[in-house]
Amino acid sequence: MRVIRKTPRDFVPKPWKNGLGVTREIHIHPEGANFEEDSFLWRLSSADVTAGGPFSFFPGCDRSLFLLSGDGLDLELRGVKVSLAAPFSSIRFKGEDEVMCSLPGGACTDFNIFCRRSGVSCEYRKIPVTALQKRLFLLGDWTVLFCLRGGVAAEWEGEWTKLEGMELLVLEDYPADFSLTCRGAPDGEILLVTLTARD
Structure with missing residues (x-):
């Protein structure tokens, strides 16, 4: 991954x-x-x-x-x-x-x-991220977590990082059952982008 x-x-x-x-x-x-x-x-x-x-x-x-x-x-x-x-x-x-x-x-x-x-399809959704932990299962072949506002902490497999506005993660080559957790400020919001290769 x-x-x-x-x-x-x-x-x-x-x-x-x-x-x-x-x-x-x-x-x-x-x-x-x-x-x-x-x-x-x-x-x-x-x-x-x-x-x-x-x-x-x-x-x-x-x-x-x-x-x-x-x-x-x-x-x-x-x-x-x-x-x-x-x-x-x-x-x-x-x-x-x-x-x-x-x-x-x-x-x-x-x-x-x-x-x-x-070659590729795209789906996206805006997700509010608060102090409560939110678990996200990643689909597709590539995933982008783009921080729209607030501060958002993302954790996966013992690793973690914090994203501020206009910062992002690009994830690829993850297993089918992969997930990560997010938590953030009261006004935190991310854009979750899922990209899937077409056969």
């Missing part, structure tokens, strides 16, 4: 694919893959969105986008307008969709999951 812990100091600045901004690459699989050449299977990133405009195209990918901070993000895609206003609200869409964004309240920060549609 492999456990990778990352903090914002580990994130790598990368230009947006359309050249209109800069993102912070949080993790990419396989490691060392080039997102500009579309050689990745899945990828996590975060960006400060400071102006409206079109999203980059990622044909063959499914995208999930979360609002981390700011006063909202308005999106228009497939002829429909969608507003992300609440903290950690999210939307799924295809990488080949034409998406325009606008900022009704100024700059905001987002979090993105990119998955190669032919």
Whole structure:
């Protein structure tokens, strides 16, 4: 089993694919893959969105986008307008969709999951983590624990680590019955991302 812990100091600045901004690459699989050449299977990133405009195209990918901070993000895609206003609200869409964004309240920060549609599926859920211990059974082939807010302690097989906001664990090659426990501050919340390779 492999456990990778990352903090914002580990994130790598990368230009947006359309050249209109800069993102912070949080993790990419396989490691060392080039997102500009579309050689990745899945990828996590975060960006400060400071102006409206079109999203980059990622044909063959499914995208999930979360609002981390700011006063909202308005999106228009497939002829429909969608507003992300609440903290950690999210939307799924295809990488080949034409998406325009606008900022009704100024700059905001987002979090993105990119998955190669032919190679991997993605499920996620937000989990409140309080002082009470919570046990999580890990499914899929890769699991990401991304701390949205508060401080969260994770324990597994005699090991433990503490995550603060924007810090994460990436777990892979774990056995089928693997689980870990989490506990945190009263306002602690994590995003649990499960990625499963397609046959």
